Amino acid sequence: MSEKIALMIKKQTRMLRDRAKERINKHTNWNLQKPVTSWIAEDRLHDEMGYEFTIIFRTCACSWARSDDAGCTMCGYFNDKGPDSILQSQILDQLQYAISKHLKKLDEIQKEGKKTTIKFFSSGSFLDNEEFRPETRIEIIKQVVNLPSIHNILAETRPEFVKEDSLKSLMAVCNEKPLELGIGMESSNDYVREILINKGFSSQNLKDSIKIAHKCGVLVKTYLLLKPPFLNEKTAIRDAVQSIKDAVTWGADSISLNPVNIQAFTLAELLFNHQKYRSPWIYSVISVFQKALTQEILDRVLILCSPSAAGKERGVHNCHDKACNSTWLKIMNEFISTQNMDIIDPKNLPYEECSCWGEYNLFLERSPI
Amino acid sequence: MSFRLDILAEDGVARLCSLNNKAMEIKVKTPIAVLPIIDYLLDNDHYAYLLKQQNIVYMTSSPDQTIPISQENHLIFQYSKTNYYTSDLRPEPLLPAQVSENTTHFFSKTCPSSMLHDEFAVEWYTQFFQEIIKEIEEEPQKIEKMNGFGVVMNFHDLRNPDILLNLIESFVSNPLIYNNIVALKIDGLFDKKMDYTSSVDTFLRLKKLFPADLLYIASGLILPYEYAFLINLGFDAIDLSYLLHTGYFGLYYRHEEGMEWVRKLHSIEEFACNCEECDVVRELLTEFSVISDIPSFYTNFALHNLRCGLMEIERVRKNIQRGSLSTYLERKSQLSLLLLSALRHIQKNYPSIFNSTQSLNKETSLPCTTPLSYHNPNVEQYRQKLRHNVEPRPNTKICIFLPCSMGKPYSKSKSHRNFIKIIKNAAKKWYKYISEVIITSPLGIVPREIEEVFPAAHYDISVTGDWDAEELQLTSREIVDWIKKLPHNVKIIAYLHGGYQKAFELAMQIIESEEKSTITYSIPSNIDEFSDAIIHSLEELTKQETSGRIGDSLSNEEQSIKMIADFQFGTGAGTALIGSAARFLQSRNDNIKTINGFESHGKLQLGRYLRSSGHITLNYQGGERLSEQPGIAVTLNTADISGTTIFKPGIEHVDEGLCAGDECVILGPNSEYLGVGSLVVRSETYSRMRRGAVVKIRKLKKEGE
Ligand code: SF4
Numbered sequence A: 001m002s003e004k005i006a007l008m009i010k011k012q013t014r015m016l017r018d019r020a021k022e023r024i025n026k027h028t029n030w031n032l033q034k035p036v037t038s039w040i041a042e043d044r045l046h047d048e049m050g051y052e053f054t055i056i057f058r059t060c061a062c063s064w065a066r067s068d069d070a071g072c073t074m075c076g077y078f079n080d081k082g083p084d085s086i087l088q089s090q091i092l093d094q095l096q097y098a099i100s101k102h103l104k105k106l107d108e109i110q111k112e113g114k115k116t117t118i119k120f121f122s123s124g125s126f127l128d129n130e131e132f133r134p135e136t137r138i139e140i141i142k143q144v145v146n147l148p149s150i151h152n153i154l155a156e157t158r159p160e161f162v163k164e165d166s167l168k169s170l171m172a173v174c175n176e177k178p179l180e181l182g183i184g185m186e187s188s189n190d191y192v193r194e195i196l197i198n199k200g201f202s203s204q205n206l207k208d209s210i211k212i213a214h215k216c217g218v219l220v221k222t223y224l225l226l227k228p229p230f231l232n233e234k235t236a237i238r239d240a241v242q243s244i245k246d247a248v249t250w251g252a253d254s255i256s257l258n259p260v261n262i263q264a265f266t267l268a269e270l271l272f273n274h275q276k277y278r279s280p281w282i283y284s285v286i287s288v289f290q291k292a293l294t295q296e297i298l299d300r301v302l303i304l305c306s307p308s309a310a311g312k313e314r315g316v317h318n319c320h321d322k323a324c325n326s327t328w329l330k331i332m333n334e335f336i337s338t339q340n341m342d343i344i345d346p347k348n349l350p351y352e353e354c355s356c357w358g359e360y361n362l363f364l365e366r367s368p369i
Numbered sequence B: 001m002s003f004r005l006d007i008l009a010e011d012g013v014a015r016l017c018s019l020n021n022k023a024m025e026i027k028v029k030t031p032i033a034v035l036p037i038i039d040y041l042l043d044n045d046h047y048a049y050l051l052k053q054q055n056i057v058y059m060t061s062s063p064d065q066t067i068p069i070s071q072e073n074h075l076i077f078q079y080s081k082t083n084y085y086t087s088d089l090r091p092e093p094l095l096p097a098q099v100s101e102n103t104t105h106f107f108s109k110t111c112p113s114s115m116l117h118d119e120f121a122v123e124w125y126t127q128f129f130q131e132i133i134k135e136i137e138e139e140p141q142k143i144e145k146m147n148g149f150g151v152v153m154n155f156h157d158l159r160n161p162d163i164l165l166n167l168i169e170s171f172v173s174n175p176l177i178y179n180n181i182v183a184l185k186i187d188g189l190f191d192k193k194m195d196y197t198s199s200v201d202t203f204l205r206l207k208k209l210f211p212a213d214l215l216y217i218a219s220g221l222i223l224p225y226e227y228a229f230l231i232n233l234g235f236d237a238i239d240l241s242y243l244l245h246t247g248y249f250g251l252y253y254r255h256e257e258g259m260e261w262v263r264k265l266h267s268i269e270e271f272a273c274n275c276e277e278c279d280v281v282r283e284l285l286t287e288f289s290v291i292s293d294i295p296s297f298y299t300n301f302a303l304h305n306l307r308c309g310l311m312e313i314e315r316v317r318k319n320i321q322r323g324s325l326s327t328y329l330e331r332k333s334q335l336s337l338l339l340l341s342a343l344r345h346i347q348k349n350y351p352s353i354f355n356s357t358q359s360l361n362k363e364t365s366l367p368c369t370t371p372l373s374y375h376n377p378n379v380e381q382y383r384q385k386l387r388h389n390v391e392p393r394p395n396t397k398i399c400i401f402l403p404c405s406m407g408k409p410y411s412k413s414k415s416h417r418n419f420i421k422i423i424k425n426a427a428k429k430w431y432k433y434i435s436e437v438i439i440t441s442p443l444g445i446v447p448r449e450i451e452e453v454f455p456a457a458h459y460d461i462s463v464t465g466d467w468d469a470e471e472l473q474l475t476s477r478e479i480v481d482w483i484k485k486l487p488h489n490v491k492i493i494a495y496l497h498g499g500y501q502k503a504f505e506l507a508m509q510i511i512e513s514e515e516k517s518t519i520t521y522s523i524p525s526n527i528d529e530f531s532d533a534i535i536h537s538l539e540e541l542t543k544q545e546t547s548g549r550i551g552d553s554l555s556n557e558e559q560s561i562k563m564i565a566d567f568q569f570g571t572g573a574g575t576a577l578i579g580s581a582a583r584f585l586q587s588r589n590d591n592i593k594t595i596n597g598f599e600s601h602g603k604l605q606l607g608r609y610l611r612s613s614g615h616i617t618l619n620y621q622g623g624e625r626l627s628e629q630p631g632i633a634v635t636l637n638t639a640d641i642s643g644t645t646i647f648k649p650g651i652e653h654v655d656e657g658l659c660a661g662d663e664c665v666i667l668g669p670n671s672e673y674l675g676v677g678s679l680v681v682r683s684e685t686y687s688r689m690r691r692g693a694v695v696k697i698r699k700l701k702k703e704g705e
């Protein structure tokens, strides 16, 4: 693999990041007391259907995106970053804002007898001390752990921040509720991850972090990317299938397959704008599951997929037909909520319902993108 | 195991080849259609039927795709198509573990994002080429077993495709590549219709870097109406994948009109096509009210489009076989601005590639219906040969210019029979001192003696009388050149009217301004004046003493063959061939005249003249007489030859300018005469081919002779 190509990808990503920075710097009227967004929605939990309570904090942004390496080629979370001067107290304000906004709903869920996962996203790493001081993290957990219906806690982080001491200090305040770390593994292939995605960590780094987490009694959820820039649909499916198998072997407790969606100021968007990238087909998501999964895996590992911009041009989609997209997204969701292989058994699927199945098959064999 | 490509014939740059696979005894003739194997469609009867057609090559997208259908009679092109690396950043192997007996493997690497910028593409290709070479070096025995491979070059979205040429040049110059490459698939080069002419330039430059005995496959966003043009550029195969795609996008191919959105077609009447797919749709339309309600309609249209592509390839094949590709192309370009400008582009910028490669050993009709025909390669080649090779009869005393006729050869037409009668009546025994020259467009002029040669007896023009400025200019140029070749004291009579007369008068003006002297000529306005003009001129002549020059003793028929030989082989060939006399024997079917020398009581066969093409084929003795004629020799590196064909390795040199189908003399290493034959490929192709047939032998020196 030519180093020059890797450098070109990095350089292009950096250029786009600089453009994003320029735009963010013009931004003045932040409301740093409010998170980027927060919501409650139905979600598949480890053993049953329940809810997710997601809070996306506005922080000083992902360390990797902030660095000279400029972040990943498909990730536009940087666009949600706050000013570098953001205070830890403001982050706690954001938490308060989200809690008070959703408290009523959490109560209702509790009454329903359902469970909720609380998810901390920051478009970066919850365990990065630059984004969240250790005391801030502990304070956040303390404040949410006893909220109604909260059953477990999920926080996202890059693997280099997974350290025994910080995990132990968090576990101490979790009140026996399971803690899970979401790590963007993307692919088990280093070429795909490090060069095409410009992710900046190796498979070994990831495996090490899973070990540390498990040692501390923390679960690990790995995010896998379906169709990173520069892979065509067919190779992308192959890569995702292999990655799921590897993630299972490496010890992931749950795996979330993320079909790429086009985010602003990313290399993926640049390629998309030049018609050199098409976000993956829903057929491909199903096909990855069909090829990678067995009931045995499903018994051990939770498989998830909650794509952004699904059914739209910039997200996972089939043709332009709304009915077609919704049919297939429904099938996908049903599979996720039931974790039942029968749902995606080719025999049971309505392939002939839409003409785009033919188009897809051609696309798969012939298209360079 | 791959195929071996044999060039069977060429028409200009276009050609007919056969792909031979020894192991499976498969033979496919180009131009071929490359058809993708789509698993999804294999259950479809119509698709399965199309796959059984002849001259089709299957294409699989990756080594892991299996072909569940019978494939005994078909070659398979298989693409490595990967851009995947292992975790330690090593490329995934491009070569498959095993290649079946009828499969050609193509090195291919998708670079979906070369457009990132051209610099990126250059880097990508540098890497790709290195990987190919490395893999071949590491597994030489595999390459041997594969018996040649293909390479896919993707020009998709390069802003400047030329930036790859240097890279490609050094890649091909590696002997491992040069010696083993059998096919080149060119992807995406002709996608951007805005840059079509520069794509043509790139392709012609690219072709120079590769051996000539290579299969060229055109691929990308190309539609059937472009096929003839691309094949004329030298492509041998067309990848039809795009036609399937278009169907699934909802596009319907209509001849000459390109694609049309299916959703805009509503009524049955709009399906002018009679293919089976359209039949199905027409039938279903009685059941469903709108096309889009028919469940299978995308597949129907995809297959209809595919059929259009297959049919077009067949049409192009027929035209190459007949030698009428250029005419076909002119007709096609009347309906497409893209083709029109592309054709003008090559006419204007590449005369040496497209015109001087035209063989005139043809007998097809040549309709000249558009201004494009003024520069039809056959026409250009004719003018070129006439200008360089043919001199007026040396005994010419009177040169009469006449208008052309609809019927060909002219002398068979009513008007010309009449002209000849008048001239003969007026000239009597002096007839042989009169030479007749026919003025016509777009050929310019046709001396009566060579009126049977292609394309003089084969072209056709729709309207006569109205001449445009370009025709006048082209024709007058030819008249000027001919008159300048005439002896000084020749009398000129121009029995012309309309455009002919205009062209002639323009020629006179040109001569006057170029030569700074006036020429006397007469333009009789009716038959009586015409006859009088001849008689008057003769009276003046008979007063002067006519000297007995060499040409004097030759009959008109001898003069004619002499000039035809000059036209075909170059100045002086006629004299060398028939010397002071020859005899002609008419064959029973009237089409063939045997040319005999006077030696051995007129039984020495020199060659045969075919009236239908105006072409001379040489016998052993005829060739011997021409063995010193410049520009028609193939020199071998050994005198030890046998069989019917001479192949590349046995040849030292092929004279420049020889075209496929041309007669040639075969010389040994010391330029000694060995025999005669005809060329399978033109000299330029010979110099760039690695193996294959170059000359078909007609007659060789017999043992002991
Ligand atoms: S994907 Fe994760 S690690 Fe990569 S830039 Fe985005 S937030 Fe940072």
Ligand SMILES: [Zn+2]
Residues within 6 Å of the ligand: A318, A319, A320, A321, A324, A325, A354, A355, A356, A357
């Ligand atoms: Zn659809």
Ligand SMILES: [Zn+2]
Residues within 6 Å of the ligand: B273, B274, B275, B276, B277, B278, B279, B304
């Ligand atoms: Zn049809």
